[in-house]
Amino acid sequence: xxxxxxxxxxxxxxxxxxxxxxxxxxxxxxxxxxxxxxxxxxxxxxxxxxxxxxxxxxxxxxxxxxxxxxxxxxxxxxxxxxxxxxxxxxxxxxxxxxxxxxxxxxxxxxxxxxxxxxxxxxxxxxxxxxxxxxxxxxxxxxxxxxxxxxxxxxxxxxxxxxxxxxxxxxxxxxxxxxxxxxxxxxxxxxxxxxxxxxxxxxxxxxxxxxxxxxxxxxxxxxxxxxxxxxxxxxxxxxxxxxxxxxxxxxxxxxxxxxxxxxxxxxxxxxxxxxxxxxxxxxxxxxxxxxxxxxxxxxxxxxxxxxxxxxxxxxxxxxxxxxxxxxxxxxxxxxxxxxxxxxxxxxxxxxxxxxxxxxxxxxxxxxxxxxxxxxxxxxxxxxxxxxxxxxxxxxxxxxxxxxxxxxxxxxxxxxxxxxxxxxxxxxxxxxxxxx
Numbered sequence: 001x002x003x004x005x006x007x008x009x010x011x012x013x014x015x016x017x018x019x020x021x022x023x024x025x026x027x028x029x030x031x032x033x034x035x036x037x038x039x040x041x042x043x044x045x046x047x048x049x050x051x052x053x054x055x056x057x058x059x060x061x062x063x064x065x066x067x068x069x070x071x072x073x074x075x076x077x078x079x080x081x082x083x084x085x086x087x088x089x090x091x092x093x094x095x096x097x098x099x100x101x102x103x104x105x106x107x108x109x110x111x112x113x114x115x116x117x118x119x120x121x122x123x124x125x126x127x128x129x130x131x132x133x134x135x136x137x138x139x140x141x142x143x144x145x146x147x148x149x150x151x152x153x154x155x156x157x158x159x160x161x162x163x164x165x166x167x168x169x170x171x172x173x174x175x176x177x178x179x180x181x182x183x184x185x186x187x188x189x190x191x192x193x194x195x196x197x198x199x200x201x202x203x204x205x206x207x208x209x210x211x212x213x214x215x216x217x218x219x220x221x222x223x224x225x226x227x228x229x230x231x232x233x234x235x236x237x238x239x240x241x242x243x244x245x246x247x248x249x250x251x252x253x254x255x256x257x258x259x260x261x262x263x264x265x266x267x268x269x270x271x272x273x274x275x276x277x278x279x280x281x282x283x284x285x286x287x288x289x290x291x292x293x294x295x296x297x298x299x300x301x302x303x304x305x306x307x308x309x310x311x312x313x314x315x316x317x318x319x320x321x322x323x324x325x326x327x328x329x330x331x332x333x334x335x336x337x338x339x340x341x342x343x344x345x346x347x348x349x350x351x352x353x354x355x356x357x358x359x360x361x362x363x364x365x366x367x368x369x370x371x372x373x374x375x376x377x378x379x380x381x382x383x384x385x386x387x388x389x390x391x392x393x394x395x396x397x398x399x400x401x402x403x404x405x406x407x408x409x410x411x412x413x414x415x416x417x418x419x420x421x422x423x424x425x426x427x428x429x430x431x432x433x434x
Contacts, residue, residue: 029088029130030070030072030075030126030131030132031132032075032132033062035060036060036073036123037060037137038057038058038122038135038136039059039121040119041057042388042415042417043142043320044140045142047142048318049144050145051149052111052148053111054108054109055107055108055119056106057107059077059106062075064076064077065104066104067102067127069126070125075123075125076100076102076123076124077121077123077124079101080122081099081117081118082118083097083098085120088134091124091128092122092128112144113144114145114146114148115143116143117143118141119142120137120140122135122136123135123136145316147215147316148214149215153249153253153255154250156186156197156259157186158185160255160259162201162246162260164179165180166180167179167180167264168264169262171266172267172268173269174268175238175268177233177234177236177268180230181230186198188200188201188230189250190227191251199247199259200228200248202224202248203222203225203232203244203245205221205236205241205242206330209260209263212258213253215251216246216252219330221332237333237335239335239343239344239346240265240267240346240376241265241267241268242264244260244263247259268335301360301401302398304345304403304406306405309333311331311393312329312391313330314327314328315412315414317413318414323416323418324381325384326380327381327382328379329378330378334346336378337376337398338374338375338376339374339400340374340398341398342398347396348373350370350400351373352369352391352393352411353390353391354389357394357408358370360404360406363396363400364396384416385416386416391411392408392412394406394408394409
């Protein structure tokens, strides 16, 4: 029979064994060099980013090794999204807020909803536990641009079409014109009404077709008719324009497959007074259009409407883009016309890459840093080296001279990501999101 003293000794022994067992279950933290660090490559605190984002990881004073490989001064990346730093004495969780890259990946494609988010990198050892001391990046705050969020698409009926009624390609129309929209094989319904085989019209003016997996923008180049209208009075600046109809579902997202009309070109003209003669068939320089001056003086600059604006449809300021990216241009309150065509309130785009704004009273240079779009293009696929670049758009007249006042954007900065090395990181990221 156990005495009171023996019982106390037994309890103490069991407590000691339990403590030793608990200690044995705690992961043995691996030492890290005092100057070791991990960091985000080409991603800054406060950045505005697309919903589908490629995040690249950097490391210094240590090396990457896959999970399960125990070597001194090595580890693998973990991305912490919208969560506090993990406990230093426990394995890092594996869930949607804690992404593991146990194969030694140094980049990953992630998808974030439109909102403010925090991102942090934490290095883990072969057992996914932080080192001692922990090797963690600073916490970055990013904002996801809602316009880049990919949306689920609504099926469209086979054979559904949308078209312009009574408006043909090449037509000449008044600057204030009523445009009628036709539809077949699908029913019109107001925005917000979720019903099969329904949609509402969007009129695309002087812009490329919208992305099919995102909400159609709502701006002067993308007019929404969410009350299920089948006609609208539209005001256009004098000159040539492109028009296209896009049907979209209750959330303004194109259907699958998309129901788009063909893009047509029209020319908007101011109504003539009854006693005013018709304009000649051949376009001539209007008063004030740029023409060469005599002597060594600068060319005369063409007037621009005070509310005219040129802008980037894509990429936005601060975006991270691929090395081969299609840059898209928008234009408001003026029309696009090819170089050499001198018509009032029209011009063509120039894209400046990694250069300062040129003199505004001289023709814009034509070289790899000053790209001319003299055929009236509104988009161009360009190739840029990885790293930071500046982009600027300037509208110029028939002689490539900026307008007065100049119609141009600010110089924006974008970051070009490095080319991907195979699809392993992307495939792993998609597998984790399932």
